[in-house]
Amino acid sequence: MCGTSYLRVALVLLVLPVAAQAQDATDELGQQVYTKWCAHCHGEEGDGNGVAASRLKPLPRDFTSGKYKIRMTTTGNIPTDQDLTDAIRRGLYGTSMPAFTAAYLSDAEVAAVVGYIKSFSDWFEDPERQNPETITIPDPPPYDPEAARTTGRQVYEETGCARCHGELGRGDGPSAPTLVDDWGNNIKVADLTMPWTFRGGGTRRDIFRSMSTGFYGTPMPGFHDNLGATPEESQQRMWAIVDYMLSLAGGPMEEGETPYANVLRSVPFGDEIDLENAELFAEAPPATFPLFGQIVEPGRNFYPSAVAVTAQAVHSESEIAFRLTWNDMRAETGGTNGPDLIAPKWDEHLAEIGQAGAASGDTDEGGDFWGEEATEDDEGGDFWGAEEEEAADEGGGDFWGEEAAEEDADGDDFWGEEDGAEEAPLSGTLDTEFSDAFALQFPLQKPEGVRQPYFLFGDAQNPVDLWFVDLAKPSKTVRYQGRGSAAMSPAEGGEDVEVVAGYDQGEWSVIFKRKRKSRGGLSFDEDSFLPIAFSVWDGFNRERGNKRGLSSWYQVYVEPSERPSPVGPMVRAGATVLGLELLFIALVRRRKGKKNS
Amino acid sequence: MNWWIILAVVAVMLAARWRKAGMLAWAVAWLLGMWVAMRYGFVVPVPASVIKIYMGIVVLSLIAYVLTDKDRIAEFWGPIEAFVTEPRYRLLLAATVLLIPAAVAYQIYAGMTAIPNAPFFARTVHPAPPDSITVHGSELALGTADNPYRELEETSPEEFEQRLENGRKIYFQNCFYCHGDLMGGAGMYAHALNPIPTNFQDPGTIAMFREAFLFWRISKGAPGLPEEGGPWQSAMPAWESFLTEEEMWDVIIFLYDFTDYKPRAVEMH
Numbered sequence: 001m002c003g004t005s006y007l008r009v010a011l012v013l014l015v016l017p018v019a020a021q022a023q024d025a026t027d028e029l030g031q032q033v034y035t036k037w038c039a040h041c042h043g044e045e046g047d048g049n050g051v052a053a054s055r056l057k058p059l060p061r062d063f064t065s066g067k068y069k070i071r072m073t074t075t076g077n078i079p080t081d082q083d084l085t086d087a088i089r090r091g092l093y094g095t096s097m098p099a100f101t102a103a104y105l106s107d108a109e110v111a112a113v114v115g116y117i118k119s120f121s122d123w124f125e126d127p128e129r130q131n132p133e134t135i136t137i138p139d140p141p142p143y144d145p146e147a148a149r150t151t152g153r154q155v156y157e158e159t160g161c162a163r164c165h166g167e168l169g170r171g172d173g174p175s176a177p178t179l180v181d182d183w184g185n186n187i188k189v190a191d192l193t194m195p196w197t198f199r200g201g202g203t204r205r206d207i208f209r210s211m212s213t214g215f216y217g218t219p220m221p222g223f224h225d226n227l228g229a230t231p232e233e234s235q236q237r238m239w240a241i242v243d244y245m246l247s248l249a250g251g252p253m254e255e256g257e258t259p260y261a262n263v264l265r266s267v268p269f270g271d272e273i274d275l276e277n278a279e280l281f282a283e284a285p286p287a288t289f290p291l292f293g294q295i296v297e298p299g300r301n302f303y304p305s306a307v308a309v310t311a312q313a314v315h316s317e318s319e320i321a322f323r324l325t326w327n328d329m330r331a332e333t334g335g336t337n338g339p340d341l342i343a344p345k346w347d348e349h350l351a352e353i354g355q356a357g358a359a360s361g362d363t364d365e366g367g368d369f370w371g372e373e374a375t376e377d378d379e380g381g382d383f384w385g386a387e388e389e390e391a392a393d394e395g396g397g398d399f400w401g402e403e404a405a406e407e408d409a410d411g412d413d414f415w416g417e418e419d420g421a422e423e424a425p426l427s428g429t430l431d432t433e434f435s436d437a438f439a440l441q442f443p444l445q446k447p448e449g450v451r452q453p454y455f456l457f458g459d460a461q462n463p464v465d466l467w468f469v470d471l472a473k474p475s476k477t478v479r480y481q482g483r484g485s486a487a488m489s490p491a492e493g494g495e496d497v498e499v500v501a502g503y504d505q506g507e508w509s510v511i512f513k514r515k516r517k518s519r520g521g522l523s524f525d526e527d528s529f530l531p532i533a534f535s536v537w538d539g540f541n542r543e544r545g546n547k548r549g550l551s552s553w554y555q556v557y558v559e560p561s562e563r564p565s566p567v568g569p570m571v572r573a574g575a576t577v578l579g580l581e582l583l584f585i586a587l588v589r590r591r592k593g594k595k596n597s
Numbered sequence: 598m599n600w601w602i603i604l605a606v607v608a609v610m611l612a613a614r615w616r617k618a619g620m621l622a623w624a625v626a627w628l629l630g631m632w633v634a635m636r637y638g639f640v641v642p643v644p645a646s647v648i649k650i651y652m653g654i655v656v657l658s659l660i661a662y663v664l665t666d667k668d669r670i671a672e673f674w675g676p677i678e679a680f681v682t683e684p685r686y687r688l689l690l691a692a693t694v695l696l697i698p699a700a701v702a703y704q705i706y707a708g709m710t711a712i713p714n715a716p717f718f719a720r721t722v723h724p725a726p727p728d729s730i731t732v733h734g735s736e737l738a739l740g741t742a743d744n745p746y747r748e749l750e751e752t753s754p755e756e757f758e759q760r761l762e763n764g765r766k767i768y769f770q771n772c773f774y775c776h777g778d779l780m781g782g783a784g785m786y787a788h789a790l791n792p793i794p795t796n797f798q799d800p801g802t803i804a805m806f807r808e809a810f811l812f813w814r815i816s817k818g819a820p821g822l823p824e825e826g827g828p829w830q831s832a833m834p835a836w837e838s839f840l841t842e843e844e845m846w847d848v849i850i851f852l853y854d855f856t857d858y859k860p861r862a863v864e865m866h
Contacts, residue, residue, distance in 0.1 A: 589682050
């Protein structure tokens, strides 16, 4: 016995230096990879303060905290190495966190950098945090759209998701504007109608995992085994909610799939276009277009609010109407907006929202929530942030689980209790300096060939026609002629374009109508393609002028109301071919017959 | 090239030879084989119009080949004649006779009900730069200009390192939204842009150019492109409205360093 332990010691002494060397090499590789590929965002020190951080939302993760969003481990736990590897390989959808595919990093490099980012937090060393509990994802039941819309929706409502995510999942719940993460930054609630923007992925399994384990460091709770009396029941209800979300987006999607279109089809609609008619757009195929922040010209908008806009169009003999919808956490219907307002430069913007050393006294103008309120919350301590942190620090217990138990015990509705405290100043619409606004952009004249005006509000030779609506005055269109963003002038004939707009359950909807032919502007002729582009301003995010969310040029195709019927040409061509065939056969047979005889 | 596809096609042709397939089967094999090779054999898809032209050539050569020899004609014609005349093929013949007009009618139906394609602009990705540009008041002859800080790599590595760090900062505060964190052109906004942002990791982009070309593209952006480059649709900003000349040269140094490419040198006169 003695002998063997001597042997062991001797062996260990022999092996240790070799192992340590290998470990050193891995550490060094990890650091190299980190410095080249990660430090500019996540910071040299891993604190999330890289050079890019000041222009990013969400912020790069602070690795010193040990808190990770996307995990297979239950609430309050550190992630597994596989979780971190997956996050690096897949990236975080809808954020700047890229996917480091095999073209960029080898498996060894990823493993090394995983080790390196773990070294920033002592949680990974803490003996009490080792071997965290992980979840398993059961096989999903078949997707049933009908059940998703009924049972799924019911469970969603019962569980209280709507309080943050909104009744229809559009990210407009009453608590949404108040939410902060554990670092004191305001956090935008996920828009559940767009699974392709989910950080952790939008497949059924991904969503099941995100809901089960929650997003550590954020208000998004984990519901693992918590939705029913037994784990099986809980899992069933979980799948029901997952499928409800997917039904909002039009069904399950493949990993990495997005629903974006290039062409909007305007379909014929009867004789008269009546904006009051609820069925006006019932048959018009929707097309969704992605938006991006205006970062091309001064007045840059590094994190626009709106991600996408969905368009539909119908036309009659003489008129054409467009319906545009996009999701917005709140309707800002106070203040003003316009494409010709001066947008602040980036440092001016930071000063406006009380960052970058500007006096913090000027925060009373009710402005940018995402920047300004964060500082306030830091001092005041936001309910959501504080609670989460406490619960987490208590040793990784499931916050929701505990609360839920309490809730059951005294029969009080957990959600209900807080409502009173917080909601009052936030219900309804917000009064801000800048209102929400929208604009459709067309070339002022029909483009010759493929030459279009510059997509950012036109250029000197090729002006654009902007149908602008300030949603504080939602029944009036102002038309602008744009010859570049510094040369926007209100144009004659604004009254030509009728508009109605409304905000409901987190969704803005704007309908424009105009004569198909017009003196000052494009003619929407049938069977033609015309360039179309979109701009969205969110007052909440202090967007105005050139600080906006916008799209590239897309095309609208005005379908002919009468297409020539294909039947005639089909019959003619078919009959001709048949005739030729029969002739051929007859000739061949005759020849053969002759030869034989 | 998709070598597996090409190999499979060659294997089928060899098999046809080896089994001494009839002239008709042989001609059909050639026709199909060429089509498959052309349609699926290349990684970058060959345009449909080009395929059409090549298939025309293949058909003509096959006809010529068959017609130049009596035996070949007989061998080619035999199976066709048998199919049309022999009673045992009657059912198959009837089906074929009906299917062909049906296919033609369907083609016409699809053509008439499909939505026409949106107009497409084939932009020149790398148009020729102008002779000289003026940036922040100073003129630069693009043919001879070079990165004024490139020589620091040799003369003062420390200062070069600083420039590189500065370039990195500029890139990660301005460019990566479009060109991507990895310079692969897949930034977080790339899916909303048309044309898509340039992939600097691709050997066909910055590796082919001199630094002055990049300086032109960066300082003047899309609005500085000639008409064939589609200045109205590219989102590439004119960085002279945000950055100093020095900063633009610094970011160029960073682009090459991060991708491990070398700029093309200025030709000596």
